[in-house]
Amino acid sequence: MADSQESMGERAAREVGVLLGKCAAGEAEVAATYFSRPRPKEDHIRFLRQQTGRELTRVYQLGGLLANQLGWLGVTVDRHTYLETLEKLHEETNHYVMCHDVLAWFTGEQPFIGELRRYDIFNPDPTLPENEASIRLSREKKAIADELAAEGAPWAALVGDEGVLEGGGSGTFFALSRIKGGELERRVAEAMKVVLDDELRHGADQLKRFHDIDLTEEDLERIKGYVKRHGDARVRFRNAQFNYPVSEARMREIEAGKIEPLYVWEEVARSEA
Numbered sequence: 001m002a003d004s005q006e007s008m009g010e011r012a013a014r015e016v017g018v019l020l021g022k023c024a025a026g027e028a029e030v031a032a033t034y035f036s037r038p039r040p041k042e043d044h045i046r047f048l049r050q051q052t053g054r055e056l057t058r059v060y061q062l063g064g065l066l067a068n069q070l071g072w073l074g075v076t077v078d079r080h081t082y083l084e085t086l087e088k089l090h091e092e093t094n095h096y097v098m099c100h101d102v103l104a105w106f107t108g109e110q111p112f113i114g115e116l117r118r119y120d121i122f123n124p125d126p127t128l129p130e131n132e133a134s135i136r137l138s139r140e141k142k143a144i145a146d147e148l149a150a151e152g153a154p155w156a157a158l159v160g161d162e163g164v165l166e167g168g169g170s171g172t173f174f175a176l177s178r179i180k181g182g183e184l185e186r187r188v189a190e191a192m193k194v195v196l197d198d199e200l201r202h203g204a205d206q207l208k209r210f211h212d213i214d215l216t217e218e219d220l221e222r223i224k225g226y227v228k229r230h231g232d233a234r235v236r237f238r239n240a241q242f243n244y245p246v247s248e249a250r251m252r253e254i255e256a257g258k259i260e261p262l263y264v265w266e267e268v269a270r271s272e273a
Contacts, residue, residue, distance in 0.1 A: 021261025024169025053119025133240030167199030
């Protein structure tokens, strides 16, 4: 039971953490179910190509941001902010390169950048049938972003695209970092261990920032509503990315909260202790 003396910020971190943990558990269940039995080569290519394209999106996004910040460095952009963007760009570029390497090894050919760009996070190519769930996720994220902009609240950035749900609680990366099997599984697991370490600092680590924000009961309910919407859409996308290994009935149960939270950040800390 929570401490009766906890602040509203501490309570927000705890309750949002539960939602984040349920999203992580949903994503992990999808990935683990997918690798629980043999799959066709086409399915492996499907998820590898989409993940590589998504990682490449962040490279373009952060590369553009970094170039803009450089132009204003020391004027409107603080040197520490610039360094933070540079470090994050390095991490995301590393994620992209690792995914690209696995995809190229598995298919035996180098994927074209133009083809990978069709899986852009913000503007997925609607002519690709496998992008249907990505488009729904993109639309939901945009709707949330528009509503958050109208909110104008100090907590808005924490529940936006790069807030606490960046990486979806890292459930996919956690599950994939622990898969066993053949050469594909080994290569995927090695890459996802690196991604997992980075994504934990991008998303879940931001929960503690709620401690420093003055919140009301109404604020907390709105925050939880946004996180739940975003989390549900993410799990739906992951299930589509892996070609629907989890049934629709089970997806509805997950959305109803019938899943134990997976606190990846705690699991990783325990394994490293």
